Amino acid sequence: MAQRPSGYSGQGFSLRGEKGRYVLPPSFRKAIAPTEDDPRTLCLAKHDRWNCLVGFGLARTDTFEAQLDREEEAALRRDQDFDREMRATQLWTFSEIPFDASGRFILPDHLADLAALDAGICFLGGGQFFTLWDPDQLYAMSAGWEGQQAVCRKLADDAAAKAKRK
Template sequence: MPTGYSGQGFSLRGEKARYVLPPSFRNTIAPTDADARTLCLAKHDRWDCLTGFAKSRVATFEAQATREEQAANAKGRDFDWDQRMAQLWGFKEVSFDASGRFILPDSLGRLCGMDGGICFIGGSPFFTLWSPDKLYAMDGSWAGQQALCREDEAEALAKAKRK
């Protein structure tokens, strides 16, 4: 059953080019040891970031595209069903271990400028993964998320210096 994600987290790229998925997100994707630890990653359709979600979300793709098509039609806008479905289904499956460590595919990292740290932001049926620089470049409506990311990034950098 699809689930929601809330909260925020931050991860520096660690040894072996791995990042760490925040506990609340990984526990939503794989709440028990019997669940597959598979993170689905895709480029967000409007923002310069990635989306992350559990594979169970694919069951909602057709309904989501239908809602988006109806909204576009109500506003007199064009809607390309095939393109939207290709966007929704255009995700990469990435495994993560019990500690949440995963390797971000280079192609996705380059697409969104991720090369050092990732800020994770909950967003209900999916969460977003941001390069801090890309998040900080967003407008003032993102001020809360930007402030939390700056704080989390500073903590992660200070912790890394102590090691």
């Protein structure tokens, strides 16, 4: 059995294809399904604070209870309320999206609407999950996002140039 990666790193960009499909970057699809025996299932949910989606493989669900414990303990240390049921619902309310060996998948409309995703998606590694951004939503983020914004601009320009050559 292949060992699961400890996190998602890297980046990618996908324009929506002619059949309405996007392409999951190779590093992320290999992390989700490292062998042919692993299900090619992309889990997608709305990020709890940012206007983007989070993506991960089914194996991440094994860590949800520990994550809830950590978040609850941190809230208690800060003397803040923590609604464990609400947070659990946020974590467990994800859509399971199949993708093929080339990484192609169809983004459901309700998820696209939640994150204002349309013509292109910028994928950014983020450790236990990766994020899927509409470029304009990423460009609107405040200070601290400059590196990710620059990567997205470069990847979007490269994808547009490649599409023009076809």
